[in-house]
Amino acid sequence: MNDAFREVALATVDVLRKYAAEVDERARFPVESFGALRESGLLGLVVPGEYGGPGAGLDAFADVAQVLGGGCLSTALAWVMHCQQVDAIARFGTPDLRRRVLPRVARGELYIASVTTESGKGGHLLTAEAPLSTHEGRLRIERNAPVVTGASVAEGFLITMKGDADGPAQAVSLVYADRTDLSVTETGEWDTLGMRGTESLGLRLSGEVPADQAVGEPGRFREVAVESMIPMAHLGWSACWLGAARAALSELVSSLRGPARRGPDTESELVRERLARVRIDLELTSGYLHRVQQEVSGAREAGRSLGAAVTQIHLNTLKVAASELTFQAADGMVQLAGLSGGYSRTSPLPLERTFRDLRAASLNYANDRLLTATGALMLLDRSVALG
Structure with missing residues (x-):
């Protein structure tokens, strides 16, 4: 089933890629890309089956986020935040609210x-x-x-x-x-x-x-945040950032191997070392994303709360690490491609836009705030249970 969702995303991502530069230039919402998400059914990806959606799990959610991030990071992040809202309603909304809202989301009629x-x-x-x-x-x-x-x-x-x-x-x-x-x-x-x-x-x-x-008990939003909104955000954002950086690296490597072979000398040991370091940043992000996604999925399937200090530490660490490592990778790719290939807005490679977009990752719920919270949580995790 997850492969099917990924195939739908791959069939949709060309639309995102087509409009990515223009929506960036005009600073406008990617309505055409969201139109494709509505038509494909991806807007309702996490809607439970009883309300007309496919009820996809976190593994499919993260996979689709990666694919969409490789097409247009703005579209992908807006989609992740929409799915975050849908998950909160599905888990904590009243029965009447779920019946009114979720079928509309599943039909692609409602972006939240x-x-x-x-x-x-x-x-x-x-x-x-x-x-x-x-x-x-x-x-x-x-x-x-x-x-x-x-x-x-x-x-x-x-x-x-x-x-x-x-x-x-x-x-x-x-x-x-x-x-x-x-x-x-x-x-x-x-x-x-x-x-x-x-x-x-x-x-x-x-x-x-x-x-x-009202979604959740009055005055008790913290429970909704801990069990739904925070894990959906940190997993989804990290997957989007990884997808954007991964797609940029794929295009960079293709340009280095192409017949024109424009750019740095691939026989250079320094160039190869820099390529390796970019790959390491993305491998580390991918590995930790998969690890935390499994932890959260396992807790949900077992009916365990995600409020444990160690789980919150892992989620916070994922967001901070993914935001820093993917931006570091983008910085490395711009350095490799140089002024005309990496830093120029007219380059056929999307590195300049990817660099600017990933610079925002550490600001999207500030890393400083998460690090402070993680430091406090560490005092509660005497076992130092690493991810």
């Missing part, structure tokens, strides 16, 4: 964006400032978010809110809202060095939704 950022707290996932209130039995949403991936095109949103006005910032609730239930105002602009195709604009959201659209 994540709304977790706030101006006062940045990207800190487990706190919120805007309070969730109740009005005549409905949930009232008044929310500003400075960064929302796919803000202009999302048909639905999963939104973090403070449980109530007087509660602590750590008592976070999660709420689903259709775009049609909200007043949505775009704010700011998206003009960044890399990841330009995610078009992560700011939003101002206002409206009311039924009370059964």
